[in-house]
Amino acid sequence: MDTLTSLLKLEGNIHTALKMWHEASNQTSPLDYLQLFHRSRNRGTDNARQVTNEILFEALRVLAVEYQGEAELLRKRFLDGLVMHAVANQLNIGLSTAYRKQKEAIRQLALIIQEREHQARSEYQTSLEKRLKLPPETPLFGFDNHVDVLQKVIVSSKTCWLVSIEGLGGLGKTALATALVRHSELSYQFYDVIWVSAKQQDYLPGIGLEQKASPALTREALTDTLLNELNADSSVAKSPQEKYTLLTKLLKQDAYLIVIDNLETAADYQNLLPLLRELATPTKFLLTSRHSLRSYPDVYCHSLTELDPEMTHCFIRHEASIRGLSLLTNASDAELKPIYEVVGGNPLALKLVVGQISVLPLSQVLGSLKEARGKTIDELYNFIYWQAWDMLDPVSQRVFLMMPLAQDGEVEQLLALTQLDIDTLGEALQHLARLSLIQVQGNLEERRYTIHRLTETFLLNEAIRWNIAA
Ligand SMILES: Nc1ncnc2c1ncn2[C@@H]1O[C@H](COP(=O)(O)OP(=O)(O)OP(=O)(O)O)[C@@H](O)[C@H]1O
Ligand SMILES: [Mg+2]
Structure with missing residues (x-):
């Protein structure tokens, strides 16, 4: 989306959000696609209305520094809940001027929120790279189409809860999953992103490699890893059943994107797919694998081939x-x-x-x-x-x-x-x-x-x- 359309969209959403200022607490917000919104929710506020109002209130404070009249108009109209006639009277301006001023004020507010959003996105990106230990960003050849297709599939498809990137070793499956996670249009659609690697082999000093016969990632290990990544309070869930219940609750409450890198063996699929299926929606899973999951009808498989x-x-x-x-x-x-x-x-x-x-x-x-x-x-x-x-x-x-x-x-x-x-x-x-x-x-x-x-x-x-x- 180019800047102009996203600014227009933001203006419309800000207007809607202002009109909802006095509504009761609720779960959704016209601004809930913003990183600013996610960030406040991550800080513990669960009420979408309250988070939205905080974003608007802060932007109004900034607006008042340079455009005091505009900020006052918006406050009277939406925070004090006056009808436009009353606002115009109080400010001593005509009705049409008041509407024009409101439009200008919302445009200025959108510019302020847009700038703060850019800043929040860049901070989020930096922290994501650090937390997921992403490799340095390098040019990736022939990936544009893959990223476009997968981004759309992951975000828009309502039925597809699991996407698998498949192909031979070294073709770029992990690199593609990394590019997707870095792709802001994708990661901002999710509450947060989690990355898990399934380890295939154990190295025993003096003996060498031990190929694991059992699954690389058991249900219990994945549950523990995910709870840990979610910073869940482990004192409230001790038994496997309690952990499962807590994990399900968290992943159902918000939409996460969970990447599982290197989910390779049949033992892994058989063990994990039923669990992933239960945990999914709205959370989505993205797997990388050298083997294909085409035999599972509810999985979207995307094959990587060699570069031309x-x-x-x-x-x-x-x-x-x-x-x-x-x-x-x-x-x-x-x-x-x-x-x-x-x-x-x-x-x-x-x-x-x-x-x-x-x-x-x-x-x-x-x-x-x-x-x-x-x-x-x-x-x-x-x-x-x-x-x-x-x-x-x-x-x-x-x-x-x-x-x-x-x-x-x-x-x-x-x-x-x-x-x-x-x-x-x-x-x-x-x-x-x-x-x-x-x-x-x-x-x-x-x-x-x-x-x-x-x-x-x-x-x-x-x-x-x-x-x-x-
Ligand atoms: N299209 C690409 N353009 C540039 N570099 C690439 C591309 N694809 C992969 N690479 C680079 O090649 C190397 C191998 O890629 P990657 O690790 O993603 O492969 P993989 O398919 O995940 O392999 P494995 O099956 O062993 O896990 C990495 O250093 C990666 O950055
Ligand atoms: Mg890989």
């Missing part, structure tokens, strides 16, 4: 430019074509390959990868990761192997795990980041280092086993 050649080329050029690889950034489509032919349009695989091109010549990187042609995506990843592994010096390999133990870790944690000095560790981290084997997140004071799930799988399934065997 054109988008792949744009993506390669972008990845090259952030690494300062000017030859690759300026390469023609014909020069980039061999990369697409060997790697395809899987963003994570492309990122890793561009990382390798920053260390070795393109022909050499692609030459070795040709062996992986025609293999499954898992085999392609294995090839790519082993190739990257061979480019690492022993210290970087050591740091890399420690990463599953320090997911989302800070430097102090890595220093303790690797027993390296800060300079040596810094160099190794730089090397790993250049090859896209780790992602650096957070700000300057608080850097965090993460690895992608597929990288973790490689380390735990391949590299650590090989290391133990060697």
